Structures are given as structure tokens and as C-alpha cells.
Amino acid sequence: MVLPGLWLLLLLLLLLAGTCWLWGQWRVWNLHLPPLAPGFLHCLQPNLPIYLLGLTQKLGPIFRIRMGLQDVVVLNSNRAIEEALIQKWVDFAGRPPIVYENLDLDLSLGDYSLMWKAHKKLSRSALILGMRDSMEPMVEQLTQEFCKRMRVQAGTPMDIHKEFSLLTCSIICFLTFGDKVKAASCPSGPSLSPSCPLVGLELKVCLPRQDDTLVHTVHACVQDLLQAWNHWSVQILDIIPFLRFLPNPGIWKLKQIQETRDHIVKQQINQHKDSLVAGQGRDMIDYMLQGLEQQRDGKGAGQLHEGHVHMSVVDFFIGGTETTATTLSWAVAFLLHHPEIQKRLQEELDLRLGPNAPSSQILYKNRMQLPLLMATITEVLRLRPVVPLALPHRTTRATSISGYDIPKDTVIIPNIQGANLDEMVWEMPSQFWPDRFLESGKNPRTLSFGCGARVCLGESLARLELFVILSRLLQAFTLLPPPDGTLPSLKPQSKAKVNLLIHPFKVQLQPRNLVPQDQRQNP
Secondary structure: OHHHHHHHHHHHHHHHHHHHHHHHHHHHHOOOOEEEOOOOOOHHHOOOOHHHHHHHHHOEEEEEEEOOOEEEEOOOOHHHHHHHHOOOOOOOOOOOOOOOOOOOOOOOOOOOHHHHHHHHHHHHHHHHHHOOOHHHHHHHHHHHHHHHHHHOOOOEEEEHHHHHHHHHHHHHHHHOOOOOOHHHHOOOOOOOOOOOOOOOOOOOHHOOOOOOOHHHHHHHHHHHHHHHOHHHHHHHHHHHHHHHHOHHHHHHHHHHHHHHHHHHHHHHHEEEEEEEOOOOOHHHHHHHHHHHHHHHHHOOOOOOOOOHHHHHHHHHHHHHHHHHHOOOOOOOHHHHOOOHHHHHHHHHHHHHHHHOOOOOOOOEEEEEEHHHHHHHHHHHHOOOOOOOOOOOOOHHHHHEEEEEEEEOOOOOEEEHHHHHOOOOOOOOOOOOOOOOOEEEOOOOOOOOOOOOOOOOHHHHHHHHHHHHHHHHHHEEEEOOOOOOOOOOOOOOOOOOOOOOOOOOOOOOOEEOOOOHHHHHOOO
């Protein structure tokens, strides 16, 4: 009796899905919709952003594809993306529901609402304002310690992506969790700032020491979450939602990992609550918890609660660890393929930061003193945006793009990588050519972090990390391929879903012995 009952359930689900599809077709019968790409298996293409860009030759920069039982609108140009996400941002600020998760409190994937706006404001303030004075010296110190560890492994081929991933996770751990005991030993107070007398050579004394066990625990949890999310048994639910009613070991595993994640975050929040001192913000959790207190005292608007702080911490780790590490790895890969660019970068760094330079560090606010480094970072982000199709948007009401009607609740995919490779906009779009950005005003804006209301919350931190880590790495080492001369693949992993993942590769770090400028021989 069980088997006939199961078939009956499947039949009912198919009838329901068919009815919903016919209802959707009737609603848009008289609308001027973007052209529809033929076929049903677009999402199975190995390099989906490039495949979608190829469809623009026949369909134009805006078209629809079928993803399961729904039509999804794809935007493949800067102009279309900016019209939707900047000029008409309210219309496109929504997020589609995810059938296997409750996203009411999620910042990145949660739907647009007044509560979401208050949540974003609290999280952004914690990152931009709460950590404003301590962020750069903290990233600088952790990067210096990273380079010391790399010097121990110098000459040995290494998986540098793993090292980058641990470094970026450490940075997020310090900014989010801090260290309540040792941070209080700083004579300038519990928060780190440039005015602290220990900043500089003795910064390591002032900087709170995060427990390495906690960093590795968080890092392992983040890796497990990303692996579980990218598994086909989970991804298929976005295409065929009614499969959620069937047993799914992939979802069970995902929920177990989420429970582990939530236990780590909840434990940290409770520790912060127990030691919170009014008016003193040691890290982002402190800042957000005090923001909640101000609301209760009537000094702020909204009705946020501790659950919002919890999910902000989750988003900081999910969005701020592997994404930046992957961009750093792509930068190393491109420089291994282009040693002439690496040499020019090191010459620029030697000129500004070498033995006879007035300072061994250029602050991020003065980053344009290293124009080639900034151009290289921009070029890597253009060619390999970590989230090439961004996160899907949803229209909050009926609207339009470039004359096409877009119904309410339509899922929108901004093809960021496709827009960054548009040959109608970019000269030699597929070539790694940082010099294109050395002439101001000649190139359009890249949208690698998204734009509008849903722009990446951690963009400022990510750009700071890229600047500091790459400058210190290239100042200290020359990047070389392993002894067998194997260069990394510049093609992304075909199995990647949300992130543009790089194939594993090895690199040798050769320490640089800088020669004082007055002893250098002119060629």
C-alpha cells in the first residue's frame, strides 16, 4: 500500500506544479517580456556565466531562461544591471524564498522589508563605524604574522589558498569575536585604534590573541557549510522545489552543520553579554548588542533582537572568509601566468616601501600611491568576481527594464561576470591587462561586489584585505610555480554553483632580499 500512495503523492504534486505553471502563463499573456531562451537545462552548463553571456548574441543583454517550472530573467550588461539595481532598486530589492531554509532573520538571503533595512543598518554600522579605528591595524598585524609563517615554508610548494582561507577567517574572528581578556590589557582601552601607544612595532602586544582552536573550528564549520550547500541534492531543490517533500540526506546533513554553527555563535554571544560594558565596543558583537540596548531605551528605531545579531555573525563568516581567500588565490594564479606584471608590482612596492622609503606601510586611504597594485586588484575582480551571478533578486512589484515588462515576484539574475566580459564595452575583455585601469575615466565601473541596496556588506573590508595582503605578500616574496613548472588553471571549477572557485594549485614563495637603492646598478 505504501508504493501506490507514494505514486499518488507524486501525481498530485505534478498536477499542482502544472496548475501553478499554467496560472503563471495566463498572468503574463499580454505583457512584453524579454525573449525566452529555448531549452530547460541551462543551469547544468559547466560555465554558466560565460554560457549566458554567449546567449546575448542572439537574444540581447536581457532574456529569460527556464529554471525548473519558473522563468528567470538574466541581466548581462552593466547598463541593465545598474538600471535594475540602482535606478529602480526598490523594485528589485527582494530575494526569492529558499524552500529548505527559514530566512526571516538572514541578512544576505532575507527578503526586503523595513526590518531588513534596520538589520542591515545595524550590521553595516558595526563593521564600518564600530571597527573603523581597529580594522586596518588588525589586518596589517595579522598579515605580517601570516608572512612570517609563510617564510618558514619558503621554497616548499604549498597550497596557498588554504593559508589565505585561514587568514581571512582569523580576521573575521578578531573583528567579530575579539578576545575579552587580553584586549583589556591594552593601556588605551579594550578597542584597538591608531592612537594606541602600542600600534606599530609593538602592535602584537596590544592586539588580542584569538584562540587558534576557535579559528580552526569556525573555519572547518564554514567549509562544511559551503560544501553542503553546493551538493546537488540541495541545489536541485531550487529547480524542483516539490522534491523537498521527499527524504533528502543532503538536507539532513546541512541542518546538522547549521546546528553546529549556531552553537558556536550562540556561545560567543552569551559570553559577550556576560562581560558587556556600556559604552565600550571591543568587537562587532559588542557593537550590535549595544545597538539593541539603544533600541530598548528608545534611542533607535526598529524591533531587532538577538537573533538578528546571531545571523549577522553568520553572514560575516560565510560572506567574508572564502570569498576574499578565493580572490587572493585568483590574484596569485594570474601573477604566476604574468611574471612581468609581478615584477612591475614589486618595483612599485620597492619604490614606495623599500629600504629608503619614508615608511614601510602605506595606509589604505593613500592606496592610490600604488596605482598598479590597485589596477591589478580591480582587474582580478573584473575577470573573476567571486559570486559571478550575484545572489538572485526578486521583484517586489511589477516593473520594467529597458522597455521589457517584468512581473512582480520575478527572479532576477545579474550576470556580473558576463557584464565584466562584454566585448562591446571592454577592450580585449578576456585578457588579464591591469594597465586598462591606469587611465582614469577610460573604463566603465565594475560591479564585482554588486550594487544598489543589496551591494556586498563587506566590500570595504574585502578591498582593504586585498590591498594589505597582496602588498605585504609581494613585498616579502616572489611568487614562483612549483619545480615542475606547472602553472595553475585559469578556468574556474565547472562544478562551482554560487562562488567562482579556482582549481587547487601549488606555489613557491621565494623570500626577497631587497638591495638598498643606492647600491643598485642601473641597467
